[in-house]
Amino acid sequence: MEEILSRCGYRCDLCMAYRLNVESHPENRQLLSDGWFKYFGFLIQPDNILCNGCLYDQCLTLDLDCKVRPCVVERGIDNCAFCDEYGCAKLKDRLVTFEGIQAHIKDAITEEDRMRFIAPYENAVHLEKVRQNLGK
Numbered sequence: 001m002e003e004i005l006s007r008c009g010y011r012c013d014l015c016m017a018y019r020l021n022v023e024s025h026p027e028n029r030q031l032l033s034d035g036w037f038k039y040f041g042f043l044i045q046p047d048n049i050l051c052n053g054c055l056y057d058q059c060l061t062l063d064l065d066c067k068v069r070p071c072v073v074e075r076g077i078d079n080c081a082f083c084d085e086y087g088c089a090k091l092k093d094r095l096v097t098f099e100g101i102q103a104h105i106k107d108a109i110t111e112e113d114r115m116r117f118i119a120p121y122e123n124a125v126h127l128e129k130v131r132q133n134l135g136k
Helices: 019-024 028-040 068-075 098-104 111-121 123-134
Strands: none
Touching: 019 028, 028 111, 098 111
């Protein structure tokens, strides 16, 4: 699957909640529910884990309170990396870094857990890569 960035820079293609990934591996819903709770502190029941991303008009996402998507859509840009106000408060509230997660977790995070539960959402890294390619 090709790389798919959400409006705030999450990698949909790597996320186990993304519709195509759920359809291919529905057994991962429980694993993801447990991982999100462990690393991010929120609990979504496995049967409720399904997202087709926020890139489409008729999006089905798990975060109904997202402030970034409406802002990006209103500005007519692909994601926050293209914004002249990059780094605004709306985005800062959603930024995920491995170091930030590790700072709140008592034990070391395994590479397998990082790839499953953190890497898809490390939007600071993803957006910076896009901005570098844009010359910003």
